[in-house]
Amino acid sequence: QVHVVESGGGLVQVGGSLRVSCAVPGGTFSKLHLGWFRQAPGTEHEFVAAINWSGGSTEYADSVKGRFTISRDNAKNTVYLQMNSLKHEDTAVYYCAADRWRPGDWDPRPLEYDYWGQGTQVTVSS
Numbered sequence: 570q571v572h573v574v575e576s577g578g579g580l581v582q583v584g585g586s587l588r589v590s591c592a593v594p595g596g597t598f599s600k601l602h603l604g605w606f607r608q609a610p611g612t613e614h615e616f617v618a619a620i621n622w623s624g625g626s627t628e629y630a631d632s633v634k635g636r637f638t639i640s641r642d643n644a645k646n647t648v649y650l651q652m653n654s655l656k657h658e659d660t661a662v663y664y665c666a667a668d669r670w671r672p673g674d675w676d677p678r679p680l681e682y683d684y685w686g687q688g689t690q691v692t693v694s695s
């Protein structure tokens with residue numbers, strides 16, 4: 570089994586920064602693609618960012634481009650989402666997802682990810 574555990578959420582002021590983390594222990598991390606998603610109250614689940622198994626390719630939602638950065642540290646089995654210039658509309662529960670490597674080109678937005686974390690709350694206030 571693969572476990573996905575998010576951490577680092579909290580309360581931050583508008584314009585501030587926050588980094589959330591996602592740990593995937595068990596020795597399979599380097600074989601996984603990782604993604605971040607979020608869901609605000611009353612809204613649909615939204616793609617935020619993704620990074621492939623090697624860290625050589627990333628993709629971002631238009632709403633966060635230039636403000637958020639996804640990265641991974643394979644030695645620590647951890648993927649990060651650095652969030653800068655935070656806005657009220659960034660308030661949401663942030664979910665980390667993992668996808669097993671498959672032959673062929675990387676799909677940063679697959680129809681289904683294989684594994685999901687429980688989410689971490691990020692609240693942006695004035």
